[in-house]
Amino acid sequence: xxxxxxxxxxxxxxxxIYQHIAQASRxxxxxxxxxxxxxxxxxxxxxxxxxxxxxxxxxxxxxPANDVTHDLTDYFFEQxxxxxxxxxxxxxxxxxxxxxxxxxxxxxxxxxxxxxQRGSVDDLVEMFTRDIGPDVDSRLLxxxxxxxxxxxxxxxxxxxxxxDLKFPVPSKPAGEF
Numbered sequence: 001x002x003x004x005x006x007x008x009x010x011x012x013x014x015x016x017i018y019q020h021i022a023q024a025s026r027x028x029x030x031x032x033x034x035x036x037x038x039x040x041x042x043x044x045x046x047x048x049x050x051x052x053x054x055x056x057x058x059x060x061x062x063x064p065a066n067d068v069t070h071d072l073t074d075y076f077f078e079q080x081x082x083x084x085x086x087x088x089x090x091x092x093x094x095x096x097x098x099x100x101x102x103x104x105x106x107x108x109x110x111x112x113x114x115x116x117q118r119g120s121v122d123d124l125v126e127m128f129t130r131d132i133g134p135d136v137d138s139r140l141l142x143x144x145x146x147x148x149x150x151x152x153x154x155x156x157x158x159x160x161x162x163x164d165l166k167f168p169v170p171s172k173p174a175g176e177f
Contacts, residue, residue, distance in 0.1 A: 010071075011071075011075075013161065014068070014071045014072055014075050015075060016163050017068075017072055017160060017161070017163055017165075018072060018075050018076060018079065020163045020165055021047070021050045021051060021054055021165065022047060022050075022079075024050050024165070024167040025043065025046040025047040025049070025050045026043070026046075027169065027170050029169060029170030029171045029172075030042075030046050030141075030170050033137070033140070033170060033171050033172045034136060034137045034140050034141050034144070034170055034172075035135045035136045035137050036132055036136050036141070037132070037133065037135070037136075040083075040087070042132065044080075044101075045108075045131060045132050048104075048105050048108050048109065049108075049112060049145060050148070050167070051072075051073075051076055051105070051109070052105075052108060052109035052112040052113065053112070053116070053145065053148050053149050053152055054072075054152065054160070054165065055069055055072070055073065055109065056109075056112070056113050056116065056149070056152075057149075057152040057153070057155060058072075058157070058160065061156065061157050062157075064157075065157045068157065068160065068161070076105075077098065077101075077102065080098065080101050081094060081098055084097050084098065084101075108127075108131065111123075111127055112124070112127070112145070115127065116145065116146065116149045119146060121139070121142045121143065121146065124138070124141070124142035124145055124146070125138040125139055125142045126138075128141050128142060137172075140170075140172065141170075144168055144170050147168045148167050148168055151166050151167065151168065152165075154166075
């Protein structure tokens with residue numbers, strides 16, 4: 001089954017799943033309402049959060065979810081490699097930067113997984129404040145993350161393969177300015 005997802009047509013499927021996740025991370029509310037810096041690092045943090053939430057759930061699903069998870073993770077890192085090259089990172093430095101990005105992503109994903117498993121708003125607030133910065137509304141982002149994680153409880157591999165992932169809309173609650 002692993003080879004199935006490596007084929008060209010299924011690579012397009014993996015690309016579509018990734019694009020759906022990436023699109024969710026680009027919603028303006030993260031940057032306008034939650035105060036995430038609209039920088040390469042800020043966008044990486046929000047994308048890493050979404051990837052971590054999706055991968056966290058897919059790990060518990062039956063086969064071939066593990067193959068899809070592996071291919072989606074590989075595709076994510078291919079995209080990060082492309083971004084580094086597009087911003088002018090030299091070919092010699094890309095592998096070192098990729099190693100650093102992989103380490104950061106895996107660390108964040110593990111920390112998010114633990115906090116989400118516990119349902120801990122406080123742990124997420126602490127992580128977001130530390131990792132993204134003091135200007136981010138860490139509480140709103142933590143509540144968003146828990147809501148997104150909860151929404152993934154209603155998902156399954158079939159929905160992921162159909163790119164029918166649901167994410168909340170990031171926005172301040174009504175009445176907050």
